[in-house]
Amino acid sequence: MRKFVEKIVPLFSWMCGIVLLVAIAGVLGYLFLKGYRSLGLKLIFGTTPPLDAFLMRRPVFNGLFPAIVGTFSLVFLAICWAIPVGMAAGIYLAEYAQGKTKQILDLFFDVMAGLPSVVVGLFGFSVTVFLNRNLSGRIYPCLFISSIALAFLVLPYIIRTTQIALEGLPGSLRMTALALGASRLQNIVRVLLPQSLSGIISGVILAIGRCAEDTAVIMLTGVVASAGVPRSLLSPYEALPFYIYYISSQYVDQEELATGYGAAIILLFICLVLFGLAFLIKKRVNLYSLYRA
Amino acid sequence: MIRINEKTIEKFFFLSAFFSALVTCSIFAFLFVLGLPLFSGGRFFSIITQPWAPHLGHFGIYPMIAGTLAVSLLTMVVAFPLSLGCAILISVVDRGKMSWLLRKTVEMMTGVPTVIYGFVGIFLLVPLVREIFEAGSGMCVLSAVLMLTLLVSPTMILFFCDSFERVPRSYGDAVLAVGGTEIQKFLYVTLPHSWTGIVIGFTLSLGRALGDTLVALMIAGNAVQVPGSLFDSARTLTSHIALVFAADYNSMEFKAIFACGIFLYLFTTILVCAVRLVGGRRKMAG
Structure with a gap:
């Protein structure tokens, strides 16, 4: 029996490896085979000249430009909210919190990191409804609400990567500046943060990828199928992942479906580049930051 | 002067952590409060066990x-x-x-x-x-x-x-x-x-x-x-x-x-x- 198990395990592992490789090659290969023809300037700008689109002189009707601009502004806003709060919380957790406080905060952030994104989206939506009824009837799901909800989604990742990067620093490094008379804050800002920068940046890049690909949160908080380039923080907007989802069920002809494939390739490319960057900056990306719910 | 600044910044660290933990709680609170009508009057159990048939008035999520x-x-x-x-x-x-x-x-x-x-x-x-x-x-x-x-x-x-x-x-x-x-x-x-x-x-x-x-x-x-x-x-x-x-x-x-x-x-x-x-x-x- 033991001999048999020892023989079968390597065989089984080879089988698993090959199955996984074939499956993922199938998925990505299919996407590229079906989609590469639609790639090009026309996919993004439709019939509008690119320069006019960038300068907002003419709207783009049958291209991905509004969705791409929507995704970029969304990600930019969400990261802007999440970075200061997330890093500050991470610093507090690594350098100040102790004992019970630290344990409780730890638990909260673990729970938050494990929340399904659709639940965070539902929360964003409930808050919008609450504000609409109690504050002002002019508040509707919009770019601003979505970016806040997305910021909540990635907050735990940024907190964790900051905390882990700081806690991983050796004790000797921690003590040097303090021994020379630096204050606690000076030590953090001048010594510890610069030393742990690669870890923090790679965490932030992963968080950007998370924002760019998330669909469930924005579905519930203001993304729409066609809105043009977002005019203000309070307007509805388009986004790449939602466009892909929408096309997959609502396409009317092959041409529209082809734009869906094109959009999928663009989104995949953006996300893979971001992940590549994160791995490049920090050779061993923390496993915990790869986990997403 | 520097001392005061330092205290303020450290307070910001703490408030950020506190705020983030608060978000975790308020997500649950919002879901609970908005779903409250479902749970009142002993309907909680029926939510879990009933089938989903809105036209018959059943809103179970079983x-x-x-x-x-x-x-x-x-x-x-x-x-x-x-x-x-x-x-x-x-x-x-x-x-x-x-x-x-x-x-x-x-x-x-x-x-x-x-x-x-x-x-x-x-x-x-x-x-x-x-x-x-x-x-x-x-x-x-x-x-x-x-x-x-x-x-x-x-x-x-x-x-x-x-x-x-x-x-x-x-x-x-x-x-x-x-x-x-x-x-x-x-x-x-x-x-x-x-x-x-x-x-x-x-x-x-x-x-x-x-x-x-x-x-x-x-x-x-x-x-x-x-x-x-x-x-x-x-x-x-x-x-x-x-x-x-x-x-x-x-x-x-x-x-x-x-x-x-x-x-x-x-x-x-x-x-x-x-x-x-x-x-x-x-x-x-x-």
Whole structure:
């Protein structure tokens, strides 16, 4: 029996490896085979000249430009909210919190990191409804609400990567500046943060990828199928992942479906580049930051 | 002057941490308060057990709970052996090109957007399942399970590899020194010593399979029923939230999605607590 198990395990592992490789090659290969023809300037700008689109002189009707601009502004806003709060919380957790406080905060952030994104989206939506009824009837799901909800989604990742990067620093490094008379804050800002920068940046890049690909949160908080380039923080907007989802069920002809494939390739490319960057900056990306719910 | 500034900044650190923890609580509070009408008057139990039939006044989410459990547990049934096999190939059986290729591929897979799996699922996997098994539309539990497997495996594989590497080298060297093979070393020493890592990887991936929206929404079919076989259509709690979302805000139908939200919140919280019980954050933090 033991001999048999020892023989079968390597065989089984080879089988698993090959199955996984074939499956993922199938998925990505299919996407590229079906989609590469639609790639090009026309996919993004439709019939509008690119320069006019960038300068907002003419709207783009049958291209991905509004969705791409929507995704970029969304990600930019969400990261802007999440970075200061997330890093500050991470610093507090690594350098100040102790004992019970630290344990409780730890638990909260673990729970938050494990929340399904659709639940965070539902929360964003409930808050919008609450504000609409109690504050002002002019508040509707919009770019601003979505970016806040997305910021909540990635907050735990940024907190964790900051905390882990700081806690991983050796004790000797921690003590040097303090021994020379630096204050606690000076030590953090001048010594510890610069030393742990690669870890923090790679965490932030992963968080950007998370924002760019998330669909469930924005579905519930203001993304729409066609809105043009977002005019203000309070307007509805388009986004790449939602466009892909929408096309997959609502396409009317092959041409529209082809734009869906094109959009999928663009989104995949953006996300893979971001992940590549994160791995490049920090050779061993923390496993915990790869986990997403 | 500098002192005052320093105190202010430190207060900002604390407030940020406090605010973030507050968000975690307020998410639950909002779901609970908005779903409250469902829970009043002893209706809580009926929510769990009743079927979903809005025209008859039944707003039970039992079919969705069953759908979620069926899809996510079956995903783990497929994904766990697959991931274990891949992890063994990467860290034990092969130390050459294949190991490198597989590891790089798996790392890359963690970056593939969920919606891509759903999209390719609709146009590649669903027709395949329909043709091969002659199973209705092809939008069924099986399709969702297969795509979700691709989604959750990479994290699990990386967790497993990591936990194998954590076993002290000297343990394994001892086996080799008395004439054991690499496989024997793995089966009788490494594997028994890395079970916490395996449990944690499994639990986190289960949480991800439970919480994923897009794959199930796009390829599981979304029929409100308790799936009876692999080829039945199913609706998960997450897709239910995404689908009913558009309905009238004041209806009971809409209130029921908050019950779904609460269940998802509780499920994932339980899993997170399980992970902490098994290994604590140190392990998880890698």
